[in-house]
Amino acid sequence: xxxxxxxxxxxxxxxxxxxxxxxxxxxxxxxxxxxxxxxxxxxxxxxxxxxxxxxxxxxxxxxxxxxxxxxxxxxxxxxxxxxxxxxxxxxxxxxxxxxxxxxxxxxxxxxxxxxxxxxxxxxxxxxxxxxxxxxxxxxxxxxxxxxxxxxxxxxxxxxxxxxxxxxxxxxxxxxxxxxxxxxxxxxxxxxxxxxxxxxxxxxxxxxxxxxxxxxxxxxxxxxxxxxxxxxxxxxxxxxxxxxxxxxxxxxxxxxxxxxxxxxxxxxxxxxxxxxxxxxxxxxxxxxxxxxxxxxxxxxxxxxxxxxxxxxxxxxxxxxxxxxxxxxxxxxxxxxxxxxxxxxxxxxxxxxxxxxxxxxxxxxxxxxxxxxxxxxxxxxxxxxxxxxxxxxxxxxxxxxxxxxxxxxxxxxxxxxxxxxxxxxxxx
Amino acid sequence: xxxxxxxxxxxxxxxxxxxxxxxxxxxxxxxxxxxxxxxxxxxxxxxxxxxxxxxxxxxxxxxxxxxxxxxxxxxxxxxxxxxxxxxxxxxxxxxxxxxxxxxxxxxxxxxxxxxxxxxxxxxxxxxxxxxxxxxxxxxxxxxxxxxxxxxxxxxxxxxxxxxxxxxxxxxxxxxxxxxxxxxxxxxxxxxxxxxxxxxxxxxxxxxxxxxxxxxxxxxxxxxxxxxxxxxxxxxxxxxxxxxxxxxxxxxxxxxxxxxxxxxxxxxxxxxxxxxxxxxxxxxxxxxxxxxxxxxxxxxxxxxxxxxxxxxxxxxxxxxxxxxxxxxxxxxxxxxxx
Numbered sequence: 001x002x003x004x005x006x007x008x009x010x011x012x013x014x015x016x017x018x019x020x021x022x023x024x025x026x027x028x029x030x031x032x033x034x035x036x037x038x039x040x041x042x043x044x045x046x047x048x049x050x051x052x053x054x055x056x057x058x059x060x061x062x063x064x065x066x067x068x069x070x071x072x073x074x075x076x077x078x079x080x081x082x083x084x085x086x087x088x089x090x091x092x093x094x095x096x097x098x099x100x101x102x103x104x105x106x107x108x109x110x111x112x113x114x115x116x117x118x119x120x121x122x123x124x125x126x127x128x129x130x131x132x133x134x135x136x137x138x139x140x141x142x143x144x145x146x147x148x149x150x151x152x153x154x155x156x157x158x159x160x161x162x163x164x165x166x167x168x169x170x171x172x173x174x175x176x177x178x179x180x181x182x183x184x185x186x187x188x189x190x191x192x193x194x195x196x197x198x199x200x201x202x203x204x205x206x207x208x209x210x211x212x213x214x215x216x217x218x219x220x221x222x223x224x225x226x227x228x229x230x231x232x233x234x235x236x237x238x239x240x241x242x243x244x245x246x247x248x249x250x251x252x253x254x255x256x257x258x259x260x261x262x263x264x265x266x267x268x269x270x271x272x273x274x275x276x277x278x279x280x281x282x283x284x285x286x287x288x289x290x291x292x293x294x295x296x297x298x299x300x301x302x303x304x305x306x307x308x309x310x311x312x313x314x315x316x317x318x319x320x321x322x323x324x325x326x327x328x329x330x331x332x333x334x335x336x337x338x339x340x341x342x343x344x345x346x347x348x349x350x351x352x353x354x355x356x357x358x359x360x361x362x363x364x365x366x367x368x369x370x371x372x373x374x375x376x377x378x379x380x381x382x383x384x385x386x387x388x389x390x391x392x393x394x395x396x397x398x399x400x401x402x403x404x405x406x407x408x409x410x411x412x413x414x415x416x417x418x419x420x421x422x423x424x425x426x
Numbered sequence: 427x428x429x430x431x432x433x434x435x436x437x438x439x440x441x442x443x444x445x446x447x448x449x450x451x452x453x454x455x456x457x458x459x460x461x462x463x464x465x466x467x468x469x470x471x472x473x474x475x476x477x478x479x480x481x482x483x484x485x486x487x488x489x490x491x492x493x494x495x496x497x498x499x500x501x502x503x504x505x506x507x508x509x510x511x512x513x514x515x516x517x518x519x520x521x522x523x524x525x526x527x528x529x530x531x532x533x534x535x536x537x538x539x540x541x542x543x544x545x546x547x548x549x550x551x552x553x554x555x556x557x558x559x560x561x562x563x564x565x566x567x568x569x570x571x572x573x574x575x576x577x578x579x580x581x582x583x584x585x586x587x588x589x590x591x592x593x594x595x596x597x598x599x600x601x602x603x604x605x606x607x608x609x610x611x612x613x614x615x616x617x618x619x620x621x622x623x624x625x626x627x628x629x630x631x632x633x634x635x636x637x638x639x640x641x642x643x644x645x646x647x648x649x650x651x652x653x654x655x656x657x658x659x660x661x662x663x664x665x666x667x668x669x670x671x672x673x674x675x676x677x678x679x680x681x682x683x684x685x686x687x688x689x690x691x692x693x694x695x696x697x698x699x700x701x702x703x704x705x706x707x708x709x710x711x712x713x714x715x716x717x718x719x720x721x722x723x724x725x726x727x728x729x730x731x732x733x734x735x736x737x738x739x740x741x742x743x744x745x746x747x748x749x750x751x752x753x754x755x756x757x758x759x760x761x762x763x
Contacts, residue, residue, distance in 0.1 A: 197639055197640055198639075198643045200639070201638040201639055201640055201641055201643070201644070202452070202614070202643075202644060203552055203553065204552040204573070204575030204576030204577065204611055204614055205552050205553070205574070205576070206575070207638075207639060273437075274552070274553030274557065315531070318531055318557075318561070319530060319531075319551075320530070320549065320551035320554035320557045320573075321551065321552065321553045321557075322553070322574065323530075323551050323554075
């Protein structure tokens with residue numbers, strides 16, 4: 001990677017969703033900061049990146065990535081996956097607490113060290129709320145935050161005991177730590193592996209009903225209100241959940257939410273033929289849910305779109321559907337799929353880009369996802385009109401994606417992460 | 427954008443529409459199902475002969491690959507294969523504690539090395555036979571002997587054989603399937619088969635806890651009341667109720683289930699006077715069916731077993747012949763994958 005240098009990015013179409021900017025301009029990066037955006041900038045000695053005909057957008061912020069560390073059972077390692085992030089225009093990613101799990105400063109330090117050495121992206125660890133994610137004893141949240149965790153959460157491991165959860169939220173609120181929730185009632189989800197709807201019924205797959213999510217979300221929202229904690233809800237998948245979120249936001253609760261990109265593009269029909277690459281949790285739901293989720297992103301009920309990156313080895317998917325490991329390797333396809341949503345007319349350009357830049361940064365409470373003079377320079381130069389087959393450019397060690405054989409728009413030419421070039425396409 | 431692999435019909439059929447694997451009844455053309463029934467008819471007599479064998483599968487190796495134990499189904503497949511003169515290998519692979527996917531693939535690779543010609547697969551996971559059919563070398567035919575809650579196509583076809591035998595055909599027929607539809611692969615396959623073969627109406631009867639979500643889309647009418655559901659039906663198919671359903675709060679007790687949905691002579695009066703009663707077995711007397719019905723004149727339960735061997739012989743011989751035709755270079759070369 002290039003050392004910290006002065007960079008002049010010339011004549012790109014600069015799109016910054018936060019400020020609403022969309023015009024052709026030059027950007028000057030000095031000492032890691034974006035110092036100026038304007039017409040015909042001059043910077044003697046700076047490295048020049050010609051961006052004419054390309055887009056210059058803020059580096060993407062991915063609010064949900066499952067990192068690969070030894071013992072996580074996932075493919076690749078922190079270096080391989082953060083490189084995939086950089087290649088996909090992502091500069092900041094929130095690492096879910098299920099690697100490790102993240103309940104000790106040693107694990108936090110290890111993650112930050114490995115990510116720092118690799119140097120491809122800013123890895124923001126989310127701490128476990130309970131020890132071992134077991135849902136019974138609180139983890140040292142304040143210590144973990146001091147070690148660099150930006151939030152607390154439980155990944156997929158739900159806190160069943162409402163009293164433990166309430167105390168966990170109160171404790172997190174003490175230190176103004178945001179809490180990430182992934183609502184799914186384990187009893188209602190049962191041993192399910194697909195949306196409890198017509199496709200699962202026909203294929204004979206045990207179903208996870210939409211109420212498994214909304215019932216749990218209702219509980220969580222009431223506890224959020226009672227404790228006053230800042231809350232971020234991850235991977236919302238059903239219409240009923242959107243009613244609850246809308247109502248909570250309308251009443252002014254401090255809540256934000258995200259959806260995985262896959263739930264915006266695919267519905268339950270994608271698992272036809274027992275396609276294990278479309279086995280995800282929460283499951284891909286009905287066509288009406290998908291439409292409602294898109295509408296919720298458009299109207300801001302859902303703030304952010306994430307990759308829900310879960311890279312697994314090929315043997316984890318080479319099994320009958322219920323026995324296959326859930327998850328999609330999502331870093332390589334996040335930006336191309338955002339562009340596809342825009343091209344399909346499903347989302348307006350500014351809102352679609354906002355949902356992967358400024359909005360997730362706001363959800364995570366971090367300074368990122370915007371192009372503003374004076375701030376650390378994290379950005380992406382993108383050939384938005386160029387399409388290519390993803391397979392031959394795939395970077396993640398996890399090849400588990402229904403999109404691997406797709407041809408999609410969007411080629412990332414350069415990624416700059418906090419002033420350093422973290423990706424340069426050949 | 428289409429992501430899913432081709433529909434089940436394309437995996438199962440050769441390019442010229444012959445059966446190559448038998449994984450699910452869904453999407454198969456009506457003439458093919460009728461062909462299975464006609465072929466089975468020609469095999470029914472074999473069981474009555476002094477020498478109960480035909481040489482159709484001589485020199486072929488059939489492997490019974492049972493990841494879920496089932497003595498009855500395995501025995502009928504074994505008998506069917508032997509009557510076709512095949513060599514039969516029985517493998518009972520109990521649900522392994524290790525990673526199921528890896529075990530399954532490893533097992534397959536080992537069996538391929540034995541140059542098997544056919545796998546008869548029973549597995550607890552829905553879709554497992556599809557996975558196996560996609561993974562094995564193209565020359566091996568795969569027959570689904572029951573996967574999870576998904577399908578049990580040979581059971582459905584022997585039920586269709588039984589219905590055709592007693593009712594002459596499917597036109598105008600009303601068929602009721604009663605009991606635990608939610609967990610039943612048999613019911614799902616029967617519903618597809620009955621609709622493809624042109625039955626007038628397929629009814630499902632059971633409490634809401636045992637009816638799958640959005641089941642109407644399969645082309646059925648749903649009843650929760652036995653008297654209404656059985657009114658004027660020509661065929662009643664009772665499903666087995668597993669004891670563990672009481673533990674998972676799906677039902678309060680066997681007694682209440684029997685009172686509401688158990689088939690006795692009194693409830694059977696709502697059906698047509700010439701209605702037949704079927705059950706895929708093994709039956710739970712006093713739970714889903716009263717002995718007076720199971721052993722009564724309308725019951726054809728034991729005949730189902732006899733027809734089952736003939737139907738399995740038909741499916742096995744057709745799939746082997748389909749495999750051979752798809753790999754005969756003179757007929758267009760290898761397009762197994």
